[in-house]
Every structure is written in structure tokens, then in C-alpha cells.
Amino acid sequence: MAQENKNDSVPKYIQVPAGYLMVLRQGDDVLAQIEELATKEKIPSANFSGMGFVSAKFGFFNFKTKEYEPKEFKDVELASMTGSIAWQNGKVSLHTHGIVTDKKFRSWGGHLLGATVGTGSVEIMVTVHDRQLERVMEQPLGANVLNLGREE
Template sequence: MNLLKNIFTVLIFILMNNVTAQQKDQCRYIKTPAGYLMVLRQDDDVLAQIENMAKTENIPSASFTGIGFASDVTFGFFDFNAKKFNPKTFTKVEMGSLTRSIAWNEKGPSLHIHGVATDDKFNAYGGHILSLHVGTGSMEIYVTVNDQKLERKIEQPLNANVLQLSCPR
């Protein structure tokens, strides 16, 4: 009986590693006429995947929208007095809306993301997204690339990372 249990455990381990390896090798995005279509799967770190695509494809700037399942999302509400985000995490939610921009700062891609998540009782939560991971299922993100490189810089007195525009005179 122990031998069968051990064999079963080894088979489960092999299958789980094979699924994990397949997920790592899966295509995460394709080129479209306007930019990219990204499809992320369970446990993917959404912000890291978008940042990686921006670096890999050398995207000057972009806007994006998305929907899908999240295992967890952390929203932050900015406290103007403390000059920091107060975070709150929600688990097992559906992202009904995910939206915003890719720009650059001295460290690399700079994302500014807001969204709305709903739970199984249809309660909605939203705001600035600090972290987001895909839950069971997938998340679809449509990225529209802009031809002009945009940057973000820290502006005082709020210490906020603000998108900079170069307006023609």
C-alpha cells in the first residue's frame, strides 16, 4: 500500500511540474495592429508581466485595459498627509475593469493602474492597484502603443510620480 501511495505521489509531482513548466513556456502576448494582446494565466504577476513586455518590446508609452480573474489584488488609497498609499488586499475577485498607462522613469517602465474588482456577492472595490495576481482562469489585457515616449517624475510637495507632457509651443 505504501508503494502505491509513493508511486501516486511521484506521478502527481511529475504532472504538477509538467503543468508548471508548460505555463512558464506559454506565450503571454502577441502583436496586434494597435499594440499587443496579453493573456495571463493563474498565478501570473500582472504588473511584472506588463513591465517585462514594455522592456522586451521597447514600448515608448501605452495605455491598456483588461478584465479577468484575480487570486488577489491590492488597492492603495493615497493619504495626502502621510504621502503614501494605505493598502487593502482582496482575494478571489473578478477584475471588472483594469485600466491605464505605461510610461518610463529612471528605473524603467512606470505603470499607473486603476481598477474595479467584484467579489462573489457582487460587492465592488476599486482604486489605485499596487499588486495583482491572476486567479483561476485568465486575464486579458489589450495594450495600445503610443509613438511618443512618455516619462513620469516625482513632483513635490506630494512626492507623487506624475506623467510629464512636452506640449508643442
């Protein structure tokens, strides 16, 4: 099943044997679109990877304050994005990292807090897993960690 773009009849994603292939266009909120896909298609858990052109916001996790210290980069190439889809308290929980580069081939990367598609597109492959995975807050770390459950 493909989701229709609100502005036209171009689908944002299609189902493929391994999961879903997404193509997002200028102005699309990358993480919101992945969350929407996971919710609508009831994805139990997955990993994803992507590339394209974005404006991105990264965060470096400060273990003392337990908060992300943000930094934004406008109009950069998303050289690589990787992440996981799980659930937490009944909602989709993403954990996403990425690397972006500028026109001088400088690169920055880390935890991706947000990204908006710039000129062009972003292609994302979502590889779906067969079981639902949950993310749980672990202390004293103060961070959400993917819980693999118990083997029986």
C-alpha cells in the same frame, strides 16, 4: 513576436495592429508581466485595459504621509483595469487603477498596487503610443505624474 510561457509553449502575448494582446494565467503577476512586456518590446508609452480573475492589492494615497494605505482582496473578479505605461529614471513606470467584485456583486476599486491571476485568466490590451513619455515626481503633491513634454 510572442513571449513563451516558462511552463509551456503557450504565448503570454501577441502583437496586434494597435499594440499587444496579453493573456495571463493562474499565478502570473499582472503588473510584473506588463512591465516585462514594456521592457522587452521597448514600448515608448502606452495605455492598457484588462479584465479577469485575480487576488488584488489596492492602495489609497494618503497625501499627508505620501504613502499608499493598502487593502487586499482575494479571489475576486477584475471587472475593469486601466492604466498607463511610461518611463522614469530609465525604468518602466506603471500607473494602474481597477475595480474588483466578489460573489455577492460588491465592488471595490482604486489604485492597483498588485494583482495575481487567480483561477482562469486575465486578458489585457496594450495600446502603444508613438512617443516615449516620462513620469516625474511633482511637489508639493509628492506623487509621480505623467509628463506630456512641450509642444514645439
